[in-house]
Amino acid sequence: MRRLWWLVVVVVICAAGGAFASAVEGPSTVDLGYPEAGESTSGPPAAMPMSTAELLQELTPAERLNARLSLEGVSGLGEIERQMALQVEALWAEGRFDEAISLLSQLEAGGARLAAGIAWRQPVASEPKVRGADARIGGTRQGAEDVALDFDQETGNLFAVVAWQDTWTMNISTDGGVTWSETYDFGSSGPVDAAVVDQYLYVAYSPGSNRSAARMRRFFVTDGLPDDAYFYHEVADVFPDTILDVSLGADVEIVDGRLYFYFVESNNAIRYYYATGAGLGWTNVATGVTNAASNLDFHFSDGTDYFSWISYWGTDGTGHSLGRSRAGTWRSHTLSVVPNDERVRVSAYLDNVFASYQEDYAGSGRLAASYDVTYNEGADWSSGWAYLPDAGEPNCYGMDITARGGWGTAVIYNREAGFDSVYLVNREGYQSGVWNDPIAFNEFDAFSGGPSFIQYLKPLEAFGVVYLAGDTWATTIPYFDVIGALPFTDGFDDGDTSRWSNTVP
Template sequence: MRAVVMVFLLGTALAVAQELPVTGPTLVPARSWSRSDAVPAEPEQGQAFQPVWERLAAMSPAERANACISVELPGSAPAEAQELARAIEGEWNAGRFDSALELFGELGRLVNPRDVAVGCAWREPIPTVGADWGSDIRVGNRDSISQIQLDIHRASGNLFAIVLFQQGASWYWAVNFSTNVGASWSETYYLMASVPLRSMNAAVVGNDCYIVYGSGSSNYTLRVRRVSVTDGTLHEFQGGVFYVDIATYTGADSIREIAACSNQDQSDDRLYFLPLCYSGKLVYWWSDTAAVTWRNTPDIGVTDAWFGADACFNEGFDSTFIWVSYVATDNTARLRGRRGAGWRQFYSVPCEGTVPNTNTSVGARHDTLLYAFVRPGSVNGHVSYIANYQGGNPGSSWFIGYVGGDTMVRSESPDVTFRAGGGSAIIYRYYTSTRELRYVWRRYSGSWSTPVSVADNEPYFDHPAIEYLGSSRYGVLYLTWNSPQRRAAYFDRSDWTGIAEQRRLVMDENILNVLPNPMNGVGRLHYTLNRPAHLAVRVYDRSGRQVQTVFEGSSSAGQHTLRFDATSFAPGVYFVRADADGDILTVPVTVVR
C-alpha cells in the first residue's frame, strides 16, 4: 500500500480542478447513444438450466451439516407448495438431507423449478481463506462477482459487504460480515437461484442490514431479506417469515436495478428502495424497520430511466430529505428529490450512456449536495460532479467541476459518500494502462485533495463502493480485474497506509507455518507475535466447518510452537486460522495418508 493512500485531510486539500457555476438548472444533451429496452433472455452465458436443489445435492457432508436452509417461492405459489417448502426446510435443517432432496422433486411439480430459490445461513460463518496478505483484504472466497454493496452499522462499526455472482448455472448473492472494521471477513449467508439475479442492493437501519433484490424467473418480484447487525445471521420478519415481497411487476416492468438507502444517520427508522424497471419506470418504496408494510406514495414520476440509479438520505435536511440520481434514455444524468409531499426534478446534465461504467452517484448532508456522473469529453469521458450548497432551493446556484483535473485520461464508475460528518469523498476508476482506483476528498466545499490511487490490485470497471467509517477513516470495497483472482472483492481502509498499516498486524508476515506440509499425522505449528495478545488458532475444512481448536488463550510476544494433531482428519486441504486480538492470518495445510 502506498504511503499516501486515502489520507483523511482536514483543511489541507490541494486544488485539482476549478469548480465553475452553471447558468441554469438544465444543460442540453450533447449526443445520443444506442440502447435496448428489451428484457434480457435467460438462461444467460450459455449455461443450461439447473434446479437449485441439485446444488444442494452436490454439497459435501460437512457443507450440508453447516447449512441451515430456507426455501423461497413466488408469491403466487399455491398453499400446497408453500407447505411443502416448509416441510423441506424442516427435513434439511434436522439433518435428513436425502428426504429433503426427494421432497424438492415433488415441489418442482407444483411450481416452476425456475422460480424456486434457496437461502443458506451458515451455522458456522465461513472465514475468508487464502494467503493474500497484501495491504488490501480479500472479502469472502467468491469470484466472478458482478455487483458489490458496502454499508456500516454506525453504532457498532460492524460492516456488511454484499456480493452478487454467478457460479456454474446458478446465481447468488452473499453476505460478508466484519466486526473489526474490515480487518477480517466471514460469509454468514447466501441466496441461490437457478435463473439470473440481475439486481440487488442493501441498506442498514435499526438492528438489521436489509438486502433487496429482483426475484423470480424474470426478476418481476421486488423482495427483501434481512440479517442482524450483531452477527450477520438471518433475521426473521414478523410471523416467522424469512422474506417479504414488496411488489410484483409484469411485462416490460422487469426489474433492471435497485437503488437503496436509509435514514440510519438521523432517525434510524426508515428504509427507501427505488427499483428501476426495463420499461423506464423508477418506483419509490419506503417502510419502517419492520419492513412488512410498504408504501409507494408519492409517485416519483419517472418513466424514462435507463440505468445507473443511486439514492441517498439527506442527513439534517431542510426540506428535501431523499435524493435519487440516474441516467435517462436521452443520455442525461438526472437528479430528483422528494420535497414535502412530492418529487421534483432538480437537475439534468449530458452524460455518457455506456452501461455499466457510467453510473451516477449522489450524497447529501444538511444543505450541501454532491452528485457525480461521467461527462462526455472531446477526447474521453471523465468523472464530473454537480454541487449545490443551498439544498437545491429555488434561485440557488449550481456548480460543476471535473474530478481529478486531468480530462485527457478517461475516468468512470464514480461512488460518493457524504455521511455522518466525515466530509465528502469520491472514488472512481482511472483509465491508465494499469487501471487505478482513485480517491479525492474535501470537507463540504472548496478545493479537492490531490487524487491518490487506493487499490493494490487493478480494479474492475463495475461500480466500487466507499463509506465513511468514523474516526476520520474511510472504507473502500472494489472488484479486482483478473489478478490475484478474477473479479474478487477486496477491502481497503484509509488508515491502512505504509508503516502504519504494517503495524496494524499483531502477527508479522510469514510467521504462521505448519511443518511438515503436507502432513500425515502430527505436526508443529509455529507462530510469532510482536506483542502479547489473546490468540485463537482453529482449523477449518474446505466447506468452512471448524474441525479443531489448536489453541485458545493468552500468548506472550515472541516465537512459539504448538502441537498440531491431524491423525483423525480425512485426506484433503484444511485451513489453519490464527486470530490475535482481531488480526487474522490463514494458511492452508494438506493432509495425506
C-alpha cells in the same frame, strides 16, 4: 448476479497525475486511456441462471453440513408445492441432502420457481487481512458484480452485501474490516441493496429470473444472522412488469427509524416506498418518473428539507437526479452534460447534493471523474470534475462518490494502465474548492472499467472502499480497504516530499 456464494466490497478512484479541479466549479472533463484488449467496460453479461437444485448440488459436503436451508417461492405456490418445499427443508435439516435435492429437482421440473436462502451455522470466514493489506471478501468465490456497504454505529460492525451471478451473500466484519465472515447466501440472481436502521440490516432484492416481486429481508446487526421470524416481506409485485434495479436507504443519522425503498420497473417507471424501522407496513408514493432505464442510486440527506435523493440513467440516454422534500414536492435535474457511460451515483450532506459520472471532456476522448452539484437542495446546479487526466494519460472508470457524515466529499475511480490502479480523491467541506491529490491504494490489478464502491464508515472515522480485481466478469474478486480522511495536501500520504518543509511556521 453470479452463482458463487461470497461477498465483497470495493471502492475506486481516479489516478494520480493530470489536472485537478479548480476552486470554482466549472465544466466537466474527459480523460484518455482505454481498457486492455478483452476487458469490457460494459455491465456484467446476462448469464443463464442455474436452478436452485443445481446450486445446492454444487455445495461441498462440509458446506451442506454447515447450511441451514429455507426455500422461498419466487411466485405463488400451490398447497401441494408448498408442502413439497417444506419436505425439502425437512430432509435437508435431517442431513438427507441428496434426497432433498432430488425432491427439489422434481418440484422445479413441475414448474415451481423457488429460491434458496442459506444461513450458515458457522459463519464462513474470508482470508484474514494482514496489517495494511486489502481484505478479500468471499473466501474463494469469484464473479462479483455489485456491492452494498454499510455500518452499525452502536456495535461498530461493518456489512457488505455482494451480488454474484446467481446469488447474493451477506457478510459481516466485527474488527473494522480486517476480516470478513459470510453469514447468509441467497441462491437467486437479481438486483440487491442494503441499509442499516435500528437493530437490523435490511436487504432489498427481487428474486428469480422473472423478477416481478420487490422483497425485503433483515439481519441482526450484532452477528449478521437472518431474522427468521421476519423471514421476508413482499413490498410490491409489479407483474407482468419486472424489476430492473433497486436502491435502499435509511434515516439512521437522524431518527434511526425509517426505510426508503426505490426500484425501477421494466415499464421505465420508478416506484418509491417508505416504512418504519420495523420494516412491516410499506407506503407507496408516486414519483412521476417514466423514463428510467438503469443504474438507480439513493442517498438520505439529514438536516434538510429535501431529504431523499436518487440518481438514474434515463431512456433519453443521459443521467438524472430527483429529490423529495418533507412536504412531498419533487425536484428533478438532468445532468449538465451527457455522461460517457450509464453509471451515475448520488450522495448528499445537508443542502449539498452531488451526482457523479464519467464525462468525455469537451469531446477530447479524455474521460474525467465529473459531477454536478447543488448547494441549495437542487434549486441551482453547477458542474465540475474531481479529476481530469492530462492528454494521453489513462481514463477514469467506475466512479462512485460519498458526501455522508460531514467528512467532506470523496470520489473513487480506476484507471487502465497495465496494472489498473484505483484512486481516491477528496476535498474538505462541501462548497466549491480545490480537490486533494488522488491516492492509489489497491494492491491487486483492478478489473478494467468495472464499478467501484465507497462509503463513509463512522465507526472507523474513515472511508471504506471496495474494488473488483480480475480480468473478466467471471473472475472478479472484491477487495475491501480503509482510507483515512485526507485533510492535508502535504504529500505525506503518498510520499511526495517535494512539498515538505523544515521551516517552523
